[in-house]
Amino acid sequence: MSMSRSVLLAGAMLAAGGCAAFAAEPAPAEPVAEATAPAAMQAGIEVVMNEARIVKLPRAADTIVVGNSAIADASVQDATTVILTGKGFGVTNLVILDREGAPIMDEQVTVVRQTASTVRIYRRADVLTLFCTPYCENAPQNGAPIGGN
Numbered sequence: 001m002s003m004s005r006s007v008l009l010a011g012a013m014l015a016a017g018g019c020a021a022f023a024a025e026p027a028p029a030e031p032v033a034e035a036t037a038p039a040a041m042q043a044g045i046e047v048v049m050n051e052a053r054i055v056k057l058p059r060a061a062d063t064i065v066v067g068n069s070a071i072a073d074a075s076v077q078d079a080t081t082v083i084l085t086g087k088g089f090g091v092t093n094l095v096i097l098d099r100e101g102a103p104i105m106d107e108q109v110t111v112v113r114q115t116a117s118t119v120r121i122y123r124r125a126d127v128l129t130l131f132c133t134p135y136c137e138n139a140p141q142n143g144a145p146i147g148g149n
Contacts, residue, residue: 044108045094047072047086051114055082055094055105062099068092072109086111 047053060079066072071092073085084094089111096105119136121128130136 044110045084046110046112047084048114049086049089049111051086053084053086055084056080057082057096057104059098059104061096061104063095063097063101065095065097066092066109067094071111084109089113 045053045055054077055074057080061076061082064074064076064082066074068090069087071086071088071090072094073087074094075083075085077083082094082096091108091110094105094107094109095103098104114131117131117133119130119132121130128138130138
């Protein structure tokens with residue numbers, strides 16, 4: 001038993017020494033910052049299809065532009081609040097400018113489908129989506145009244 005303890009202690013000491021030697025090497029700070037910043041900037045805004053998302057702005061907006069209005073729509077609630085609605089699946093962008101034309105926001109907007117509580121039935125090229133909460137019903141299409149086909 002004492003033999004196995006000494007082997008474990010020796011292994012732990014080697015591992016700790018290896019970690020200390022690894023940690024002692026200077027890590028380049030700039031490449032890590034550069035690699036992290038674009039990933040955070042590319043995250044953008046994710047909106048679920050047929051749902052709205054509130055976007056708060058740090059200052060008053062004057063101009064709002066959505067790259068592809070078939071994918072998302074933006075409506076103004078007040079000078080610093082925009083409501084973003086997912087209209088179609090895909091990726092577009094949202095550009096918001098202040099009165100002087102300076103950008104407040106330029107974000108990628110991704111509209112995704114709601115995956116929770118849905119069932120899809122595929123028949124060749126036709127796809128039928130059912131929302132099951134708790135009973136399965138046809139999913140309304142964009143602009144179609146609920147209960148319509």
